[in-house]
Amino acid sequence: MGNGAGEADGAAGAGEPGEPGLDPAIAARLKRDPAGLVAAIAQQFDTGEVLMLGWMDDEALRRTLATGRCTYWSRSRQEYWVKGATSGHQQWVKSVALDCDGDAILVRVDQVGAACHTGMRTCFDADQLAAVTGSRDAAAG
Amino acid sequence: MGNGAGEADGAAGAGEPGEPGLDPAIAARLKRDPAGLVAAIAQQFDTGEVLMLGWMDDEALRRTLATGRCTYWSRSRQEYWVKGATSGHQQWVKSVALDCDGDAILVRVDQVGAACHTGMRTCFDADQLAAVTGSRDAAAG
Numbered sequence: 001m002g003n004g005a006g007e008a009d010g011a012a013g014a015g016e017p018g019e020p021g022l023d024p025a026i027a028a029r030l031k032r033d034p035a036g037l038v039a040a041i042a043q044q045f046d047t048g049e050v051l052m053l054g055w056m057d058d059e060a061l062r063r064t065l066a067t068g069r070c071t072y073w074s075r076s077r078q079e080y081w082v083k084g085a086t087s088g089h090q091q092w093v094k095s096v097a098l099d100c101d102g103d104a105i106l107v108r109v110d111q112v113g114a115a116c117h118t119g120m121r122t123c124f125d126a127d128q129l130a131a132v133t134g135s136r137d138a139a140a141g
Numbered sequence: 142m143g144n145g146a147g148e149a150d151g152a153a154g155a156g157e158p159g160e161p162g163l164d165p166a167i168a169a170r171l172k173r174d175p176a177g178l179v180a181a182i183a184q185q186f187d188t189g190e191v192l193m194l195g196w197m198d199d200e201a202l203r204r205t206l207a208t209g210r211c212t213y214w215s216r217s218r219q220e221y222w223v224k225g226a227t228s229g230h231q232q233w234v235k236s237v238a239l240d241c242d243g244d245a246i247l248v249r250v251d252q253v254g255a256a257c258h259t260g261m262r263t264c265f266d267a268d269q270l271a272a273v274t275g276s277r278d279a280a281a282g
Contacts, residue, residue, distance in 0.1 A: 026270060029268070033174065034175065039180045039194055039245075041182055041191055041194065043189075043191055047189070048184075048188070048189020048190070049189070050182055050184055050191060050247050052240065052245075053180055053182065053240060053244070053245035064272070065270060065271065065272045065273065066273055067273060067275070068272075068273045068274050068275025068276075069275055090275075090277065092274070092275035092276055092277055093272055093273070093274055093275050094274055095269065095272060095274070096269070096270045096272040097265040097266075097268055097269050097270065098265075098268040098270060099193070099194060099264040099265050099268070100257050100258065100259050100261070100264045100267060100268070101264075103194070104180075104193075104194035104264070104265075106191050106265040110275075110276070110277055112277055116241050117241065118241050120241070123240040123241045123242075123245070124238040124239075124240050124245075124247040125238075126241060127170070127238055127239040127240070127241070128236060128237070128238050129167060129206060129237045129238065129239060130206065131205070131206045131209075131234055131236060131237040132206065132207055132208060132209045132234070133209050133233070133234050133235055133236070134208070134209025134210055134231075134233035134234050134251075135209075135233055135251070136231065136233055136251055136253055
């Protein structure tokens, strides 16, 4: 997903004045794209379903770590977006991990209801692409 | 992960002359970043582990769909990169899905050995961030 279409929620501005920013030790490890964003994968913590991909800047990551709720940066609306604030489909944070080169975040969550704005459980349910499959056994044989 | 450090493999150039490109019906659904890329999440097909995040342009996706092996675009080396061609840690494609807004791809794979260039099984194993956790039950109570 990643644009939060239909969820114009939690659209607070940047961090409040005087509010501490993201931990500098974490900020130093982020490898941001030219827009200042890293990719954030939301995964259902117990079933392992990959729910959606969103985007976070430093402030969205800070809010996600501090509040127990996933906050993303909406690239289409150019605002922060607290997942589920309008739809009720909250993402409750269970754990957050940064990848080896700092350009991706894995957030394990408890997803209430549908993760996708289309009403599907995940954003990857509707558009399977035809693919040749491979197998380690065939390769070894 | 996403940069394939230590895996200078499969570095063929763009599609061969006369080779058909990505299916136009798929290409029309992609929402590429300014560098022409979409994010690609690799997930172990049976355990559900999120292994890594890489990047694909149209040609990398075409090769992934056509060969049964994951091919990424290395942003750091600016070349195609067939996962495991040097390391032996191949990703055998089991299924490929596009997300609802076309800016992310979920590739379910059979990952041989370590997905991460550090030798860890996944790129998200080493850097857990301290996070406040949330719960739907606490919210309801």
